[in-house]
Amino acid sequence: MLRLRARPLRIALVGNPNVGKSVVFGALTGRYATVSNYPGTTVSVTKGRALVGAEVCDLVDTPGVNALSGAISEDERITRAVLERGEADLIVQVADARNIRRALMLSAEIAMYKRPVLLALNMIDEALARGIAVNAAELSRQLGVPVIEMVATEGRGLQALRDALPDAAPLRIPRARDAAARAAWAHELTARVRTVSTLSLAYMQEALSRATRSPITGIPILAVVLYTMYLFVGVFGAQTLVGMMENDVFGRAVNPAATWLVDRALPFQVAHDFFVGEYGLITMGLTYAVAIVLPVVTTFFLLFGFLEDSGYIPRLAVFSDRIFRAMGLNGKAVLPMVLGLGCDTMATMTTRILSTPKERLIAILLLALGIPCSAQLATILGILGGVSFAAVLTLFSVVLAQMFIVGWLAGQLLRGQRSDFIMELPPIRLPKLRNLVTKTRMRVWWYLGEAVPLFLAGTVLLFVLDRLDALDAVAAAGRPVVTGMLGLPPETAQILMMGFLRRDYGAAGLFHLAQTGQLTGVQAVVALTVMTLFIPCVANFLMIVKERGLRVAMVLLSVITPIAILTGTGLHYVFDAFGVRF
């Protein structure tokens, strides 16, 4: 019952993974919580406000849960904590109409918290297309709670959900002895309220679903996906768009205009150098962030969002399970690894879906060590795309080999165990354009908010060091490593230093160096390999501290840095010995 209260009614959205909780959350609050088509998109709680009738409600979107007791993962524990701490006055259980059997098993656990509940049967359109019909009225009678049929992505059933909130009531479910008894009850009730006909209209989705997971068709499909990514992000984003932004927008418009303005408004040499000089805020900081990195990040996030929403990514787990097992992980780890290509910091959080602490640690290590994020991928493709395809291939083979070796060693050395590979594959779906656009826009904004300040801060630091003639000192200090061990020009020292701040910032510096012909192909490969193997950025480091503690973060840092430098040194000597040229 809704009645007058001192604080807003707190509503928790709870349900199995990938049933659309975040879509319902977004529709009710107007706040966007990332929506994708795989279990584990939401790994922390998102809060928002919604107006229901005349009442203000606090909504909580929770990570998906298959169970609230027994062996559960870290993200599932977060949801359990919300319920256990009594942070919800009312629970909206969101269920996939196709799969009410599993939803009911969860309902039986939710019932134990004795809160008013409302059941939202989502995706009834997909269920119908597959010949599945649920008798919502009968289900509502059996459970003693309102049951609302919904297609949340289209807004269908939202008003009914709002209207039914006052009728929410505790679930009437017989108390079960254990999980097996709850399962038996759910099985029996499902048989009574659901009918399944053999008629399915989802042929296309089912055919694609088959093709993407069996090796004969799946491997060629993966090759096509990667090649498309190269064309769209590496060629269209990193070359066409970057060229346009750098030469036309910044080269012809922004930078000359800024120079004109600065020279008129602040006619001092220092001001000129600070804003539009060699290490200028605008000519270097802003140009790197907006002209070089932004186009690639945007094209990447668009394509990546498409892959996320199609349900394709989890299918890669079927192929990669054996490889990951050699590294003390299992196929499930493909999810954080692929997400790392978007952003290593976010992916570090996604490791929560892995089952054991050992697996999480190895996954975090591999993310920090080898997975280039979208911004860095941008600069790698930008530089090496101009050198040769062999150079790109060399870089990625070296980084992958290094990840495998380090992963294998970590798997052997770390205590703890690997968990079983048991993974749910989401259905293949045609992505919704609206979600794709919203998600990309949110991510691009987030990138700008995250990266631009650091790019500017890094530029100011470079400017100050340059003024104090300290850059030469940095170059001198780095000389034994940079020119001696790695065989790079001395100016690379300052760029590698900036690489500690953000790998993509360092890589953007290399991009600049390569463009002006100060780097040979071999040097570019060596420098980029070292940079790729560094910890991605300060934000990633802080996330590791948050997830695993300062001690673990320091250990990772002190393992990763020497690996990066020694690998680069090895490469330099091998290239030298065999006279390799790119």
Next chain:
Amino acid sequence: MSSMHLVSGSKELRTLSSLPPGARGTVHRVQARAGDRVDRLMALGVTAGAPITVLQTFPGVVFLCDQTELAVERAVADTILVRPAEE
């Protein structure tokens, strides 16, 4: 028509890993010593009576359990006991 009737055939039990793609049946039980595996499979709906269709057996075992598509490694499939459906 319900998809949920218990198949009470006389056919002997088989492990999931021994069934070819396309085979159908119902879950009898999960025969694992480790509690974690039973918990996790059960939470995903692999419980007694659930209808199963084997979809793929290489490189991992992929099967449809009721309406959920699941991928597991062979060692896990070895411990899922299935009662094959009558032809």
